[in-house]
Amino acid sequence: MSPGVSTTTRAIVFAPMLSWLALLVLLALTIALAYVPLGRLNLIVALAIASLKDAIVVLIFMELIHAKAVHRLAAAIGILWLVFLFLLMFSDYLSRPR
Amino acid sequence: MALGVRAARAGIARFARACFYVTAALGAVFLVLKGFEYRDDIAKHLVPGPGFAIAQRGAEIFWTLYWLMTLIHAVHVLIGIGAVLRLPIAGRDRDWLTRSPAVEVTGLYWHFVDAIWVILFPLLYLGGRA
Numbered sequence: 001m002s003p004g005v006s007t008t009t010r011a012i013v014f015a016p017m018l019s020w021l022a023l024l025v026l027l028a029l030t031i032a033l034a035y036v037p038l039g040r041l042n043l044i045v046a047l048a049i050a051s052l053k054d055a056i057v058v059l060i061f062m063e064l065i066h067a068k069a070v071h072r073l074a075a076a077i078g079i080l081w082l083v084f085l086f087l088l089m090f091s092d093y094l095s096r097p098r
Numbered sequence: 099m100a101l102g103v104r105a106a107r108a109g110i111a112r113f114a115r116a117c118f119y120v121t122a123a124l125g126a127v128f129l130v131l132k133g134f135e136y137r138d139d140i141a142k143h144l145v146p147g148p149g150f151a152i153a154q155r156g157a158e159i160f161w162t163l164y165w166l167m168t169l170i171h172a173v174h175v176l177i178g179i180g181a182v183l184r185l186p187i188a189g190r191d192r193d194w195l196t197r198s199p200a201v202e203v204t205g206l207y208w209h210f211v212d213a214i215w216v217i218l219f220p221l222l223y224l225g226g227r228a
Binding site: 008009012013015016017019020030031034035036037038042043046047049050053054057058060061062 | 099101206209213221
């Protein structure tokens with residue numbers, strides 16, 4: 001194998017494998033922390049770790065980190081719509097009498 | 099999947115095809131494990147409706163969401179397996195595999211399904227364990 005080929009192979013393998021390892025570490029962390037009693041913080045911690053994992057997936061696996069600004073914007077609009085849906089759902093949920 | 103897409107783009111066709119087969123196989127393993135879990139859930143009467151096992155308020159709503167979300171996810175994964183398997187088959191033609199935008203788009207779809215599971219997993223499995 002020539003040095004050139006080896007460099008490309010490394011470039012291909014490095015980012016996905018490192019991301020995958022990071023995802024596994026975060027998975028172990030979120031499972032471990034789920035058994036630690038933190039009260040309301042448990043859900044927040046779990047969702048924060050999930051957001052971090054999704055950031056890895058979206059930025060590296062889906063390659064938005066190298067994407068053009070307009071592509072990133074288009075992807076971010078998806079989150080905007082999701083925010084609308086949650087907003088409408090929670091406004092219903094929170095405004096109901098218990 | 100991420101490796102496969104990058105390998106295909108770099109022209110390493112054989113490695114890319116292997117990656118896609120492994121991806122599809124792992125997707126299938128996920129579905130089989132989920133199937134065993136479903137069998138367990140059904141045996142424990144955790145399907146909402148008459149004969150539901152837990153009397154606690156809200157439990158039935160949680161389990162309705164559990165079934166709805168995981169079943170929709172299972173359908174997504176099933177579609178994903180089909181789409182990923184298509185790549186090495188249509189990609190026996192090396193030029194197609196290294197040039198078709200279908201490879202990247204299938205990767206995006208697969209990671210989208212993955213991203214959803216990343217959120218669903220803590221919501222459905224980790225709540226109330228502490």
